[in-house]
Amino acid sequence: MENSFHNKKIILVFIICQIILALFAIYNDLIVNTFSQNGIEEFKSFQEKIILVLVVAPLFETLIFNLLLNEVFFKLTSKIIYCIILSSFFFSLIHYYSLTYVSFTFLAGLTFNGFYFWIRKDKGYKVAVLSVFLLHFNHNLIGVMLGK
Numbered sequence: 001m002e003n004s005f006h007n008k009k010i011i012l013v014f015i016i017c018q019i020i021l022a023l024f025a026i027y028n029d030l031i032v033n034t035f036s037q038n039g040i041e042e043f044k045s046f047q048e049k050i051i052l053v054l055v056v057a058p059l060f061e062t063l064i065f066n067l068l069l070n071e072v073f074f075k076l077t078s079k080i081i082y083c084i085i086l087s088s089f090f091f092s093l094i095h096y097y098s099l100t101y102v103s104f105t106f107l108a109g110l111t112f113n114g115f116y117f118w119i120r121k122d123k124g125y126k127v128a129v130l131s132v133f134l135l136h137f138n139h140n141l142i143g144v145m146l147g148k
Contacts, residue, residue, distance in 0.1 A: 014131065017135055058137045069083075088106050089106065091105060092106035112136060
C-alpha cells in the first residue's frame with residue numbers, strides 16, 4: 001500500500017515539474033524568439049529536427065548533466081543543492097541562444113536536477129535518469145509544438 005502511494009507521489013511530482021517546465025517554455029516563447037540566430041532552424045529536415053530535439057539532445061544532456069555532473073559534484077561536495085546549481089549552470093551555458101534563453105534554461109535545469117535527486121534518493125540513479133529523460137523529452141516536445 002505504501003509503495004503504491006509513493007509511486008502516485010512520483011507521478012504527481014512529475015506532473016508538477018512538467019507544468020513548471022511548460023510555463024517556462026511558454027513564457028520564454030512569449031519573450032524571445034530563441035532560435036532566430038542560427039539555432040535549431042539549421043536542421044535540414046523536420047525528421048532530423050524531431051530526432052535530435054526529442055531523443056538525442058534529451059538523452060545526452062540527461063546523461064551528462066544529470067547523471068555524470070551531478071554524481072561527480074556529489075562525490076566532491078555531498079551537498080545536493082550545490083550539485084543542482086552547478087549542473088544547472090553548466091546546462092544553461094550550452095544553450096546560449098540569448099541571455100534570456102540561458103536564464104530559462106537554468107531554471108529548467110534546476111527543475112531537472114532537483115527531480116533527478118528526488119527520484120534518485122528512493123529509486124536509484126537508473127530510474128532517476130529515465131524519469132528526467134522523459135521530463136526533458138516532454139519539455140522539448142512542448143518547444144516543438146510551439147514551433148521552435
